[in-house]
Amino acid sequence: MKNNSLLEVPNINSKDAKFKKLIYDVDDSLFCENNYYEEFEHLCVCSGGTTSSCAKNGFTTLDLRKNYSKIHLDRKTNLVTIGGGVIMGDLINHLQKHNRSFPIGLSKLPGAGYILTGGVSPLSRAYGLAIDNIESIKGFLGNGTFISLNKNQINPEEQLIWEAIKGAAPFFSIITEIELKTIKSNPIKVIEGFVNPNELSEIIKLSEEFPENISLQWIYAQKIYIYIFAELNNLEDKRTEEYLMLLDKFPALEKQFHENFNKINFFPKELNLYELNANNHSEVISLLGEDLKNDIPIFIKCLSEIMDNKPNNSCYVASQQLGCKTKKLNHGSSFFVHRKSTWKPWIYASWKKNDLQEKDVALEWIYKSWSKLKRFYPNIHLAQLHNHLNSHEEEITLAFGNRMNELKTLKNIFDPQGVLPPL
Ligand SMILES: Cc1cc2nc3c(=O)[nH]c(=O)nc-3n(C[C@H](O)[C@H](O)[C@H](O)COP(=O)(O)OP(=O)(O)OC[C@H]3O[C@@H](n4cnc5c(N)ncnc54)[C@H](O)[C@@H]3O)c2cc1C
Incomplete structure (x- = not known):
């Protein structure tokens, strides 16, 4: 750590937080009564440090990176x-x-x-x-x-x-x-490049028929960029090639062969994303929904409207594809309850870090966009904890669905003092 009062983490909101104390070990003192008893205070936990909730003004952070890194x-x-x-x-x-x-x-x-x-x-x-x-x-x-x-x-x-x-x-x-x-570790073929909204529409349609070793991810920032990711295992090669050939009609897309997953970097510099821009703070909200099927054209129209209304150039909507094995329950029941989901879009916005007015406008764009996208993606993937935002309650309800009461019971029994982030 360069500076005692700063946490060196990728998320800029958390990096700038004036936290109360930094601790590195999970020991008995963490769970002592009164430690986190002050109103609204809980322990922030930091692993990768990529979210806005791993450090907060006036809160203590447990940074697991030093002593739990094996x-x-x-x-x-x-x-x-x-x-x-x-x-x-x-x-x-x-x-x-x-x-x-x-x-x-x-x-x-x-x-x-x-x-x-x-x-x-x-x-x-x-x-x-x-x-x-x-x-x-x-x-x-x-x-x-x-x-x-x-x-x-x-x-x-x-x-x-x-x-x-x-x-x-x-x-x-x-x-x-x-x-x-x-x-x-298998080789990967990625087909990537910029496309226009009509092409995105056609590619989403094709992707909803992809076999399990191929997935589509797209990002709509200033322009639309797509990645089709195909894992090449010998058994699937011929079938994979047949699907990938359907993409030959999009001239701007390029095929890249990678020896393994490690060699791939998503989100190329040309997209000019604001994610790690030190002058900005940001939030992101992740949704879940099923195949768009016949709704693809209305979805693309809705997406274009959302992007036309973006308050600044940092804003984007992106999506990744799940489905096939994620729909199966043979790995046992879990609190990822929306197993039918095949798309996980996320909405991102940032603002100049001390500009509260710009923050309000950016968050309002996120919420408005979320409400427009709800008809396609009604559920939430709680990849980021937002207990510092007004949307927290709705997000947890839409994330945990019919398991919400069980989660509340577990919280009451196993975190009665509210040491950890609130529900
Ligand atoms: C650039 C980028 C790309 C992403 N891509 C994807 C993606 O492809 N798929 C996807 O599903 N998600 C993706 N995410 C979302 C990301 O996986 C989640 O936001 C995740 O929660 C971040 O974990 P972290 O450890 O880095 O965050 P942190 O900020 O360190 O932790 C987030 C919260 O998780 C909890 N937590 C972390 N570690 C522990 C622990 N060991 N024990 C208990 N609680 C813990 C804490 O409450 C903490 O506040 C992406 C995020 C970023 C920034």
Whole structure:
């Protein structure tokens, strides 16, 4: 840490926060009464530090990056054990040395928060969400109780905790260790480039028929950029080529071959994204919904209207594709309840960090855009905790659906003092 009062994290809101105290270890003092008893105060937990909730003005942050950063691959079982403060780039770089990989998301920066909140990867259609690949966890409940749970040895009293760890862990636990299945590292073909709204419409239509080893991600910033991601495993090669040939009619798209997932960087510089711009603060909200089918043309019209109304050039809407294996429940029940979802769009906006008026306008654009997109994507993927925003209550209701009451019960029992972020 360069400066005692600043946290070196990718998220600029959190980086600028004047936190009360920084701690590095999970020990008994964390759970002492009165520590987090002051009104509205709770412990902020930092893993990858990519969200606006890992540090806040006047709050204490538990930074897991220093003491919970180990990565160990068991070569016999191909299970990898990671600390609660490991970032996804370090995980896949470690695995690549052994020709293994993991379905990380579109960025290498997120930490364990990516896994615990679900984890939607371009590989998810073939391998499930990140939570579907959890074999065991260790950590502490908000009341200080140590927990160690293994997928194959869950007793009935632990069942609900195990299911809730997968999708809602941050509300009632601090996870210090996660054991994950790994996958063979295969070559990847990416077809990418700028397209216009009509082309996006056609490509979405094609993508809703893709096999499980191909996924579409698109981003509509100043212009529209798409990535079609195809994992090449020998068995699927011929079929994959047939699908990819359908994209030959879009002249601006380029095919790139990558030896493995690690070699890919999504979001090229030409998009001029504001994500890591040190002068800006930002928020992002993630939605979930099913295939658009016949609604693709109205969706594209709605999207164009949203983009026409953007208050500044930082704003964008993007989407990633899930479905196939993420729809299956054979990895056991979890608190990622919207299993039917096949699209996860997200809405992003930023503002000059001290300009409160611009902040209001940007957030209003996010909320208006969300309400326009709700007819296509009615649910929420709670990848970012927004308990500092007015939308928090609606977001958690739309994220946890019919499991909300169970989550409230778990919170009451296992985090009675509200040490961890509120529901
Ligand atoms: C550039 C970028 C690309 C992204 N791409 C994807 C994507 O493709 N797919 C996808 O699903 N998501 C994606 N995300 C979203 C990201 O996965 C989530 O926002 C995730 O929560 C970030 O985790 P973190 O550890 O980096 O964040 P942090 O800010 O460190 O943590 C976020 C919150 O998670 C909780 N938390 C983190 N670690 C622990 C722990 N060990 N125990 C208990 N609670 C914990 C804490 O409450 C914390 O406040 C992306 C985010 C960014 C910035």
